[in-house]
Amino acid sequence: MDNAFDYEDIQLVPAKCVVKSRSECDTTVTLGGRSFKLPVVPANMQTIIDEKIAIFLAENDYFYIMHRFEPQKRLSFIQDMNERGLYTSISVGVKEDEYTFIQQLAKEQLSPDYITIDIAHGHSNEVIEMIGFIKEHLPESFVIAGNVGTPEAVRELEHAGADATKVGIGPGKVCITKIKTGFGTGGWQLAALRWCAKAASKPVIADGGIRTHGDVAKSYRFGATMVMIGSLFAGHEESPGETFEKDGKLFKEYFGSASEFQKGEKKNVEGKKMYVEHKGSLEDTLQEMEQDLQSSISYAGGRNLEAIRHVDYVIVKNSIFNGDKVY
Ligand SMILES: NC(=O)C1=CN([C@@H]2O[C@H](COP(=O)(O)OP(=O)(O)OC[C@H]3O[C@@H](n4cnc5c(N)ncnc54)[C@H](OP(=O)(O)O)[C@@H]3O)[C@@H](O)[C@H]2O)C=CC1
Ligand SMILES: Nc1nc2c(ncn2[C@@H]2O[C@H](COP(=O)(O)O)[C@@H](O)[C@H]2O)c(=O)[nH]1
Secondary structure, eight states: OOOOOOGGGEEEOOOOOOOSSGGGOBOOEEETTEEESSSEEEOSOTTTOOHHHHHHHHHTTOOOOOOSSSGGGHHHHHHHHHHTTOOOEEEEOSSHHHHHHHHHHHHTTOOOSEEEEEOSOOSSHHHHHHHHHHHHHOTTSEEEEEEEOSHHHHHHHHHHTOSEEEEOSSOSTTBOHHHHHSOSSTTOHHHHHHHHHHHOSSOEEEESOOOSTHHHHHHHHTTOSEEEESGGGTTOTTSSSOEEEETTEEEEEEEOTTBHHHHSSOSSOOBOEEEEEOOOOHHHHHHHHHHHHHHHHHHTTSSBTHHHHTOOEEEOOOOSSTTOOOO
């Protein structure tokens, strides 16, 4: 890794516009044989997505990944989505129960369209074993494996059969991995993405550290096919969790999947909780994101996302926290 930089350190360089209106620019992306309106997926976290949001996203051609923190609900979730004629996308871990769950899905012929193996340190034999197990029992499922932060990890997981890898260890807004362990891609997530994407032969999902809509375009420029976002999607009317009022302002909670609040115990905590200002409806944010990305495409001098891949960029400064506070 020669040159470390993050989202706030980069600006993309405009190229001559070829459209009359930004509305001509096409933001659709393909992953696992399906087309989605945006190269963006809300994080598979309990304060970001629930069944209702998953239905809304699937019905409206957005990509979603259901979280894995209410494991007992996953089977009926898949059945419900199937009954509605919607695609299915779930998360799993790597512990023993998850093998039983995969076997149960296979037995009941409930093959999810997408399965994301979601653990903190995805460059591990446990993930490699789980990829193999899913491919053996549910060969039709598109497997996303993560999280990782190096080209070696991307290559190994792809070699094990992963159809896509997810890159990002520690850049998340509610993440404290970088502080507590000294490891990860926090502070250089965009450079790590570039490093990993260069080694990848399959799609890469950039995960964590997105602070503005422009960061989606930057992720695409540096090799992401899809971008996973937590904090920007937290705090909406539809977001799971309590809304509460403080000093006349509305807030919602957003907590890490490795936080004490998620785990219910203070063991190996690598996440925190924060309160996010109420943002209105998720649908409005998605629309604004689409318009902003259309604008990005027009600045890239093209008509679709591919144009963004080829634009020049400059490094404007360098800081290690990408705009985040330490705690
Ligand atoms: N993207 C990121 O930067 C991070 C994301 N997370 C999120 O938190 C959630 C919980 O993750 P996770 O704790 O992996 O899930 P699990 O609690 O399901 O643990 C996964 C398995 O990996 C083992 N493990 C070994 N090394 C590590 C390590 N450094 N960190 C975590 N587990 C390790 C765990 O054992 P044992 O617990 O005994 O060590 C356990 O057996 C996930 O949704 C994950 O995406 C968490 C941290 C970082
Ligand atoms: N280190 C930790 N990372 C976490 C935790 N919970 C979730 N995450 C990761 O963050 C992103 C979302 O990042 P954001 O910057 O968009 O808010 C999410 O997709 C996970 O990969 C955690 O407890 N610790």
